[in-house]
Amino acid sequence: MNTSPLDDKEITRELWQSRIPICFLLSEEDKSKVNRSETPEPFYLMLSRHLYFPCIIDKISRYYSTYYKENLTDSTNNISLHNLWLEYESIPLKWHYPIGVLYDLYTSSLSSTSSCHLPWQIIVHLSKFPENELIRFPDKETIEAHYMTTLKEADALKHKGQIIGDMQKRDHKQLWNSLFQDKYENFWNINMKLMSYTDNLQYFRYIPFRIYILDRVFIQKLFSPYDIEHDKWMTLNDLIQFSLNHEAQCERLSNEKEILNINIKDYRIIIHGVQPPLHTPIQWLSEYFSYPDNFLHICLVEKRM
Amino acid sequence: MTFTLDEFNQCINDLYDQSKQIHDRWQLIKTPKGTYLIYSFIDDNCLKYDFHIVFSESYSVPVLYFNISHLDGSLLSLDDVWKLFAHKNNSNMYETITQQEHPILHRPFFILHPCHTEKLLKQVSDQSMNKKFLFWLSIYGQSVGLPLSVNYAID
Numbered sequence: 141m142n143t144s145p146l147d148d149k150e151i152t153r154e155l156w157q158s159r160i161p162i163c164f165l166l167s168e169e170d171k172s173k174v175n176r177s178e179t180p181e182p183f184y185l186m187l188s189r190h191l192y193f194p195c196i197i198d199k200i201s202r203y204y205s206t207y208y209k210e211n212l213t214d215s216t217n218n219i220s221l222h223n224l225w226l227e228y229e230s231i232p233l234k235w236h237y238p239i240g241v242l243y244d245l246y247t248s249s250l251s252s253t254s255s256c257h258l259p260w261q262i263i264v265h266l267s268k269f270p271e272n273e274l275i276r277f278p279d280k281e282t283i284e285a286h287y288m289t290t291l292k293e294a295d296a297l298k299h300k301g302q303i304i305g306d307m308q309k310r311d312h313k314q315l316w317n318s319l320f321q322d323k324y325e326n327f328w329n330i331n332m333k334l335m336s337y338t339d340n341l342q343y344f345r346y347i348p349f350r351i352y353i354l355d356r357v358f359i360q361k362l363f364s365p366y367d368i369e370h371d372k373w374m375t376l377n378d379l380i381q382f383s384l385n386h387e388a389q390c391e392r393l394s395n396e397k398e399i400l401n402i403n404i405k406d407y408r409i410i411i412h413g414v415q416p417p418l419h420t421p422i423q424w425l426s427e428y429f430s431y432p433d434n435f436l437h438i439c440l441v442e443k444r445m
Numbered sequence: 446m447t448f449t450l451d452e453f454n455q456c457i458n459d460l461y462d463q464s465k466q467i468h469d470r471w472q473l474i475k476t477p478k479g480t481y482l483i484y485s486f487i488d489d490n491c492l493k494y495d496f497h498i499v500f501s502e503s504y505s506v507p508v509l510y511f512n513i514s515h516l517d518g519s520l521l522s523l524d525d526v527w528k529l530f531a532h533k534n535n536s537n538m539y540e541t542i543t544q545q546e547h548p549i550l551h552r553p554f555f556i557l558h559p560c561h562t563e564k565l566l567k568q569v570s571d572q573s574m575n576k577k578f579l580f581w582l583s584i585y586g587q588s589v590g591l592p593l594s595v596n597y598a599i600d
Contacts (some may be wrong), residue, residue, distance in 0.1 A: 306509040357551040393477035
């Protein structure tokens, strides 16, 4: 690969700094149960693309608790911070996906116009938690555990878990804390170990990735970044085509009515809000374009006709 | 010490056959995305347990997914589950039981994290594939209330 390591590092820094402005609005249903004379104003936050919504649950909780002082523990109303969940265009947002992934997937796919979707307007619910669809995140420790789980899975794919297994517990803590506290250098001091190679390979064993398409579960497959037989590097195009073909085949076998469209040209391919060239080697993308959980989260959005 | 997908499928098919012979409750579910086992029962406290044994491609080991619900269908929270099994586990609960999406059903389930499974299996690396599988199931299953008849261990 012919890119300069210094330029590549700058890319990781820019990605780290990208933010999304979000406007939180209380749901109509919960507004009616407020016991103050004025209803809550919308409130705005500028959030990092690679963070998770539960990271700011304290801020959201504090804001709304002032409006529901007396009846937050009132179970007849079912209004409770324990039941907090977020929605965009009638879709409950999965907490355990990074904020940037949710934004890229839903705002590109769902809005009626192609104009700017900023600030991103999200509805806050304090009742009727959709238990069968969403995982509950009661606190920061849980989201940290989820982050570590994902990171371990990424290392299992890349290095059979050898690198993360050899790390000290304090290194694991440093990864999460620097992610949470927005400390780029502290994060990458440890993360670069996870980007190294093992077993005399010049690449990762398998690439950790997930492909998101609207109204579908995400696609994750085993995919090697290097084709030994033909002595060539696999590209983003190769990875996506492989995954779409494989997924469509599964659907045919289970007699699904609507089979996935496997024509890449019909999709926009978005990672971190940008569309990388399809001929980019996937090994490079995995090293420089992954999220802090070491996965490549790729959104496929169907182009409008 | 890991399993290949074929070895895993063989083990769960064998367990299913044994289950039928001893009139136990395991069910085998085949989908294009993978085959898995389900075990459901209701305990004396009217809690419904659903256990799923699914293969993890990323770790090349079986993983135990489970949900516990009240009879009205409402799921136990992570806190409730920790309290339920606290006496069985010494290690840090946050590391062992977490909530994740089932890889085939894509609904929230609790899991016992698989990152230590390979190390555990090294203890029985000289045993047959089926014995390794049963060893894994007895250790992980026991810590979350899965009843496993001793009859499975008898050849």
